[in-house]
Amino acid sequence: MFTPHFRIDQREDTFSEALLNALEKVGTPRTVQRSTHVLSPTTANDFFFYIRRGIFKTVRQVNDRPVILGFTFPGDVDADITSLIGQTNSEFSIVAVTDADVLLCTWRVLEQALSREKYLATINHFLARYVTVLQNRIVEALAVTAEERYKQLVRQQAQHLNEIPISDMASYLGITKQSMSRIRSSRL
Secondary structure, three states: OOOOOOOOOOOOOHHHHHHHHHHHHHOEEEEEOOOOEEEOOOOOOOEEEEEEEOOEEEEEEEOOEEEEEEEEOOOOEEOOHHHHHHOOOOOOEEEEOOOEEEEEEEHHHHHHHOOHHHHHHHHHHHHHHHHHHHHHHHHHHHHOOHHHHHHHHHHHHHHHHHHOOHHHHHHHHOOOHHHHHHHHHOOO
16 A cells, blocks of 8 residues: 555544544644654654645665655554564654644653553554555555556545655656656556
8 A cells, every 4th residue: 555544534433533633632733844854763763643734755775775665645644663662763764755744642642641441442553554554565566566556546645646756656666767757647
């Protein structure tokens, strides 16, 4: 998948509604400028953030070159769950592709705002969705062409695609900028 698919503001389930309500109460509003790292390998990872406006990319160094692993959009929640659970530094960066507004929340603050049961359910919810995203990315990498992945992204996020630089999209799809230009210019 292209995003973590948390999309807590667009789901009809009561869990997501309750989590969004809690975030509205305890989250810290932040404006993030384009190209700013929200998370990097040197960042202490004790937080997650809800995207109100803007686009972010997740980047990891592979063989000394940056590779874009995915994008997150308004309505998504983003974090490095793996380093958070392991209480280690992140192995990747989360960078603003556009100017953005987010609600930043530490896990400690969320734990204090929710009952123990709701807090543990929230962690379970994040983990389950994170595993699903990883599984989908593996399947896509093995079974779906770059053009098909781009078409899927057009269906999901058409209103935001022109804000993503062609070089970033090409990196994400694992193709050259020239191939990306050809795909983008073709009638999908």
